[in-house]
Amino acid sequence: MSDLLTVPAARREAIQRLASELHPGMTVALSTHINADGDGCGSQTALARLLGQMGVRSFIVNPTPWPELFRWLLGDDVEDRSAEGPAALKGVDRLIVLDISDLKRLGALADAVRKLPKDALVIDHHLPGDEPPGHTMLSDTAACATAELVYDFARERGLTITTPIAKSLYTALVTDTGGFRFGNTSPRCLAVAAELLTAGVDPEQMYARIYGSVPLGRLHLLRDALDSLQVDMTHGIAWVRVAAGALERHGVSSEDLDGVVEHPRSIAGVRLALLFRDLGHGKVKVSFRSVAGVNVNTLARAFGGGGHARASGALVAGTADAVESQVLAEARRLLEAGALAD
Numbered sequence: 547m548s549d550l551l552t553v554p555a556a557r558r559e560a561i562q563r564l565a566s567e568l569h570p571g572m573t574v575a576l577s578t579h580i581n582a583d584g585d586g587c588g589s590q591t592a593l594a595r596l597l598g599q600m601g602v603r604s605f606i607v608n609p610t611p612w613p614e615l616f617r618w619l620l621g622d623d624v625e626d627r628s629a630e631g632p633a634a635l636k637g638v639d640r641l642i643v644l645d646i647s648d649l650k651r652l653g654a655l656a657d658a659v660r661k662l663p664k665d666a667l668v669i670d671h672h673l674p675g676d677e678p679p680g681h682t683m684l685s686d687t688a689a690c691a692t693a694e695l696v697y698d699f700a701r702e703r704g705l706t707i708t709t710p711i712a713k714s715l716y717t718a719l720v721t722d723t724g725g726f727r728f729g730n731t732s733p734r735c736l737a738v739a740a741e742l743l744t745a746g747v748d749p750e751q752m753y754a755r756i757y758g759s760v761p762l763g764r765l766h767l768l769r770d771a772l773d774s775l776q777v778d779m780t781h782g783i784a785w786v787r788v789a790a791g792a793l794e795r796h797g798v799s800s801e802d803l804d805g806v807v808e809h810p811r812s813i814a815g816v817r818l819a820l821l822f823r824d825l826g827h828g829k830v831k832v833s834f835r836s837v838a839g840v841n842v843n844t845l846a847r848a849f850g851g852g853g854h855a856r857a858s859g860a861l862v863a864g865t866a867d868a869v870e871s872q873v874l875a876e877a878r879r880l881l882e883a884g885a886l887a888d
Contacts, residue, residue, distance in 0.1 A: 550737035553698045560684040561702045564667055567682060570601030572639040575627075577659075577666075579651040580609050581800045584721025584756070586645040587616040589669065589692045592714035593644065594624045596696070599705050604642075607634040609653035613801040618755065619714050632658035641666040645692040647685070648675025648852055669695050673843055675852050687854075690735035693718030697738050709746030716742045716752055724808070725757070729838060729856060763796035770796075771806050771821070781878050782817035784810035787866060790826040803833075811835045818842065818877055818886075822870050825861075830869040834858045840886045848876055855888065 553561070568574070576594060578586030590606050597604045605625040606612070612626050620626055627634040635641065635658050643666045649656050659666060659679065666680035671689040689695050693715045700707055707715070719739050723731045726739070743749065767788070774787040786806065793799060803823065811819035817840045821833040832849065834842035834857070841855045849872075851860025862869045880886045 550734045551701070551741065553702055554686070557684065557686060557695065557698050558702055560686075561699050564669070564682055564684050564699070565703060567640060567667055568597070568600060568602055572602050573637070574602055574604045575635055575638045575641045576604055576606050577608055577641060577643050577652060577655060578645045580653040582608055582610065582613055582616075583645075583801075583804070584616060585691045585693055585718040587613065587619055588714040588716075588718030588721070589644045589696045590714075591619040591621075591624050592693065592696050592711045592718070593642065593669070593699070595708065595711050595714075596700050596703075596705050598623075600703070605634070607631075607655070609655045614799065615756070615801045616717065619717060621710060623710075631655070635659070635662065638662075640664060641680075642669065643667070643679040644669045644696075645672070646670055646675075646679055647672035649677040649679045650675070650850075652679065669699070671695060672853060673855070688732075690730040690732055691718045691722035693722070694735060694738055697741075707742070707745045712742040712745035712747050713752065716747045716749075717756060720752065721756065721804075730854075761798055761802070763798040764802040766796045767792060767798055767802055768806055768809075772809060775810060777810075777813065777816070778874075778878070779815055781881050782815055783820070783874065783877055783881075784813050784816045784818075785820035785822065785870070785874070786810055787870065788821065788823040790824040790866070807833045807835050811837065818845075818881070820873065820877070822866060822873075824866040828863055828865065830862050830864060830866055832860050832862055832869065832873055834860070836886075839888055840881075841888050842886065844886055845873075845877055845880055848880075849873065 576590045594604045605627050608628040647670050668680045668683040670685045671692050684695050771786045777784045807819050807821040819835040823831040834846050836842040836856050843855050843858045846858035846860045849860040849862050
């Protein structure tokens with residue numbers, strides 16, 4: 547266990563560089579990507595509390611509202627100023643961006659971040675994007691989640707993993723690994739999770755908070771999505787669609803789409819699964835998922851997106867029908883050419 551928890555040398559050096567930019571008395575803003583997920587929220591709230599141990603004041607400012615599913619992670623000691631938008635960044639000493647490899651993923655905050663006097667510090671585990679948010683990075687695609695790197699930061703700096711911090715980190719690990727089922731579930735990831743259990747995490751309680759208490763509308767949304775299911779077994783592709791206004795109609799939010807695309811991916815013989823969410827106003831959000839041997843990051847990047855080899859996303863301009871046709875045509879072309887092979 548102790549060998550697994552040893553922080554790799556490259557990460558130690560990156561942690562030292564990042565920590566050298568942080569000093570007691572500073573005010574730091576923390577941000578993550580549009581529609582923050584469990585890794586983004588968990589990493590932010592854990593880091594906010596760790597920075598407090600270093601005498602660094604921090605608050606959160608995200609490009610979209612904090613998800614209700616993870617509101618309990620904020621507690622009473624982590625301030626969320628996302629509602630203020632770019633104005634919240636005025637006067638901060640530094641910005642730390644988590645779980646993002648491309649500045650565009652900061653949405654409405656991107657332009658304000660570009661104008662900051664100092665570039666952002668970055669903690670991330672994604673493949674490199676077209677426009678890095680900053681150049682002082684703690685980044686490693688081998689990490690199962692950004693939270694694994696936040697854990698390493700705490701370990702290297704001699705900071706205390708309190709129970710609230712452990713719960714935040716565990717939330718990030720369990721959600722980004724699909725409940726420790728996805729290919730990014732490494733031996734080290736499980737070793738870190740074990741350490742978090744010793745710090746006060748109750749796995750049954752965490753399951754109940756994250757997966758065991760969903761609104762009825764979420765199941766109605768899933769029903770509608772599965773009703774749209776289409777399969778191309780020749781190429782091993784399955785896809786579903788969520789219509790514009792569906793979330794509002796069922797009284798749910800974008801976080802309730804989490805896991806929907808896993809259903810088409812679970813079909814025997816499917817190598818590539820897609821979720822098309824019509825946002826209205828000529829924009830479609832596409833979620834890409836794949837099995838071993840198929841790198842969907844390549845496909846996502848063809849449409850201005852990115853992410854991981856098995857899980858990526860893109861925001862594509864056009865009608866739902868047009869975007870679906872374009873993405874499927876490119877997916878088939880790339881699969882036939884062997885261009886999505888790992």
